[in-house]
Amino acid sequence: MSIRVTSWLESLQAHGYRLTEARRAVVEVVATSKRALSPLEVYEIARRRYPALGLVSVYRTLEMLSALHLVQRVHQEDGCNAYLPSLEGHQHLLICERCRRVEYFDGDDLEALFARVGEQTGFEIRSHWLQLFGLCQACKQAVS
Amino acid sequence: MSIRVTSWLESLQAHGYRLTEARRAVVEVVATSKRALSPLEVYEIARRRYPALGLVSVYRTLEMLSALHLVQRVHQEDGCNAYLPSLEGHQHLLICERCRRVEYFDGDDLEALFARVGEQTGFEIRSHWLQLFGLCQACKQAVS
DNA sequence: CATAGAATTGAAAACGGTTTTCAGTATGAG
DNA sequence: CTCATACTGAAAACCGTTTTCAATTCTATG
Numbered sequence: 385m386s387i388r389v390t391s392w393l394e395s396l397q398a399h400g401y402r403l404t405e406a407r408r409a410v411v412e413v414v415a416t417s418k419r420a421l422s423p424l425e426v427y428e429i430a431r432r433r434y435p436a437l438g439l440v441s442v443y444r445t446l447e448m449l450s451a452l453h454l455v456q457r458v459h460q461e462d463g464c465n466a467y468l469p470s471l472e473g474h475q476h477l478l479i480c481e482r483c484r485r486v487e488y489f490d491g492d493d494l495e496a497l498f499a500r501v502g503e504q505t506g507f508e509i510r511s512h513w514l515q516l517f518g519l520c521q522a523c524k525q526a527v528s
Numbered sequence: 529m530s531i532r533v534t535s536w537l538e539s540l541q542a543h544g545y546r547l548t549e550a551r552r553a554v555v556e557v558v559a560t561s562k563r564a565l566s567p568l569e570v571y572e573i574a575r576r577r578y579p580a581l582g583l584v585s586v587y588r589t590l591e592m593l594s595a596l597h598l599v600q601r602v603h604q605e606d607g608c609n610a611y612l613p614s615l616e617g618h619q620h621l622l623i624c625e626r627c628r629r630v631e632y633f634d635g636d637d638l639e640a641l642f643a644r645v646g647e648q649t650g651f652e653i654r655s656h657w658l659q660l661f662g663l664c665q666a667c668k669q670a671v672s
Numbered sequence: 673c674a675t676a677g678a679a680t681t682g683a684a685a686a687c688g689g690t691t692t693t694c695a696g697t698a699t700g701a702g
Numbered sequence: 703c704t705c706a707t708a709c710t711g712a713a714a715a716c717c718g719t720t721t722t723c724a725a726t727t728c729t730a731t732g
Contacts, residue, residue, distance in 0.1 A: 506665035521650035
């Protein structure tokens with residue numbers, strides 16, 4: 385059992401949520417995924433180990449995990465309802481356009497840019513959003 | 529009449545689309561907006577000058593403008609279906625969280641970061657997506 | 673300017689993903 | 703073990719978007 389699964393389940397419990405089979409199944413799928421998954425994908429995968437699962441519970445669990453900042457929503461050209469584990473402090477994503485695999489990277493050097501833009505525009509910058517898209521090593525070779 | 533409105537209409541015509549009242553109304557609203565507008569917002573505003581307009585035509589016109597790269601879709605926490613004029617070469621957005629006004633800025637200094645991330649991960653980076661969120665000068669004062 | 677034929681229109685129906693409702697069930701505190 | 707209640711899945715409702723379709727509007731051509 386992945387350490388992340390355990391930690392998410394503890395986190396849910398610590399916030400007063402009950403640990404149910406439905407939630408366990410959803411957490412196990414999302415916490416260990418290396419790709420961003422849509423609610424329907426989570427549903428289909430999680431149902432392999434807990435066939436009684438309802439799609440509604442997937443939505444509800446994703447909402448909780450999102451509120452606890454354990455998962456983040458990923459936006460792409462072809463849809464904005466995919467979820468991915470949130471790694472503390474590594475908020476930027478690099479997504480393979482072919483296989484959808486995601487890598488995390490940090491963007492420390494962005495602070496200077498933000499400061500400059502804030503100064504030029506008079507905005508108080510409060511958050512940002514950076515995603516890169518491309519081909520992962522495996523897909524790069526597969527395509528060529 | 530804004531230069532951008534004229535230019536968009538010419539662009540539509542040059543691509544074989546007819547110039548109709550519905551399209552004119554939609555183009556006039558979107559091309560001159562400083563905020564990202566949802567299809568429904570476009571519809572409501574455009575109907576002031578062309579009441580016969582149907583919501584369907586808004587969707588269809590936005591799709592065309594998007595295909596011609598004249599508008600871009602803006603993604604935000606609370607929705608991903610807002611459209612904004614695309615300014616050639618200035619692809620990054622700074623969005624006011626309060627009034628939704630948008631500023632454009634360029635992010636030339638990002639190339640180095642992309643190169644570094646590409647090298648570290650083995651990805652071939654093909655595109656990117658950067659948005660900043662904050663408070664514009666006016667809203668900064670209004671809030672405090 | 674008039675005509676004809678194709679592109680375009682708006683209304684309504686269909687669609688698909690998400691949310692709400694609800695009666696039954698499983699959880700976990702005591 | 704018992705009980706109150708959080709939680710469940712199914713079905714219905716919802717809502718933004720897309721499709722369908724008959725009527726209308728453009729615009730190329732004569």
